[in-house]
Amino acid sequence: MTAIHERSEQTQRAARKSRWFRRIPVWLGTLVLLGLAAIWIYPFLWMLSAALKDPIEVFSAGLDLLPKDFRWDNFRRAWVDAHFGQYLLNTVLVTIATVIIVVVRTAMAGYVLARYAFYGRKVVLAILVATLFVPAGYTIIPVVDLAARLHLLNSIAGMVIALSGGAHVASILLYLGYFHRLPRELEEAAIMDGAGFLRTFFSVMLPLAGPVTATVTLMTFMATWNAFFLPLVFTFSRPDLRTLSVGMLAFVGENSTDWSGMAAAATISLLPVVTLFILLQRYFVEGIAGAVKS
Template sequence: MSTVQAASGRRRWSVAHLRRRLVWWIMAVIIGIGALLFVYPFIWMVSASLKDQLEVFGSGLNLLPETPVWENYSRAWTDASFGQYLLNTVIVTVCTVVVVVVRCAMAGYVLARYKFAGKKAIMVVLIATLFVPTGYTIIPVVEISQRLGLLNSLTGMVIALSGAAHVASILLYIGYFRGVPKELEEAAVLDGAGFMSVFFRVMLPLAMPVTATVTLLTFLSTWNAFFLPLVFTFSRPDLRTLSVGMLAFVGENSVDWSGMAAAAVISLLPVVILFVLLQRYFVEGMAGAVKS
């Protein structure tokens, strides 16, 4: 009797195991199809960057170019001045990231660790700015920049991009710093450290996962910014960033799709590389801030 029961139990386990595996394979196929749908536009763009103008839309769903046209990249780099645009974008992005990280980290540290009058009002104002569209602030930003003589310069662009609220970054730092033990600060103060020393030598290094997250988010938003750099470079085309430089491929009666695709690949490569390098810190920073 026990042998029959054991055999029946093995059959039930086998059926349950097959059901779990079937569910797993179904979910894997669904996720794979979803991933393919998300990746396909990028693959198509890379493929289009190696085709001529007529083959871009004449080849249908065929992603492999008949003859790779590498001249599209040289044309985008030299003829469309994307070399200069890339340099401008790197300068603006790096400077903006540094300013935003230091400013948001310090603001998050103060709001998380100190008690002072008006703290709740500041938090309310910060959260309220999340609902203000960017287009409503561009006019005063341009007006102030023009009065300060910063309108047609990379410096003015950096100040305008880094001077936004960046509420999400501040909230990430607030959530992280709230979970840091106060004994670390007290020990540093007993050793004679002041506010700046405690912040830069103790608290900011501890918040490295959040800093990586804020760096990646700020890098993406600044690298892909279009509206504000467009306004700041109306009369200075040599100061254009990569996103604004895409307009060079749009003519009055036609669009150079192959050249634009090559320029887009050039623009996306630094973003992809940075995300691959910082993705682990990005997940840790988001998880740590939410957990706190």
């Protein structure tokens, strides 16, 4: 009995040792990922720290993240003196309107390209993919010229049309891939119930594409929220219509730059984006995965 007990203990110790060795790669991988995460998140933490520092301390403190004195007044200057409250409202209006237009337009385009076989379909797809290689800067001049001819410069509506009127090829391809793998019986059942194209699309197909819609919403939100060149051109003579990204110029003077005020303004600008990404992160991954599977 004693020998059997000793062999049992040896077997258990060997099993524990084996499990410990198998966990070493997992621990090493975790340490590497934690290090990469720390490197990735450090600039954001530095920006938060700079937003609470004195302008001189921003650079004199080096890489130190802890401010000597917490200067909450930097946020007041950004919100009140630099008019970031108005800029935030403008950005919210432009972003929400742009997201709605882009989601509906790209979803409908992806649906038609995925479910209908029409003459020239492959040519349309080729042109869409080709536009991915066209630098965005090349389109600013014709867009601004067209907006000026239509008297849309210096207006929120003009910015929305300019930002939502692009190809948004990635969003179209995401919807195309997702709709392509849905069964045809869904549309056939809707048609049997007397539904037309629009009712089938809005009542049946678009609700099923919820993960892709969340992905496109997040992508469009981030692109519109951080857009700079088009809002800058559209608000040259109307500073009150500036968005948050353009409003950053208020902290840049001819001889100096208010770095702590700019950091506070950047923190205000990033909080909505970070919050939305946290809320939609799961749907973002599902939308990408669902479109790629097809």
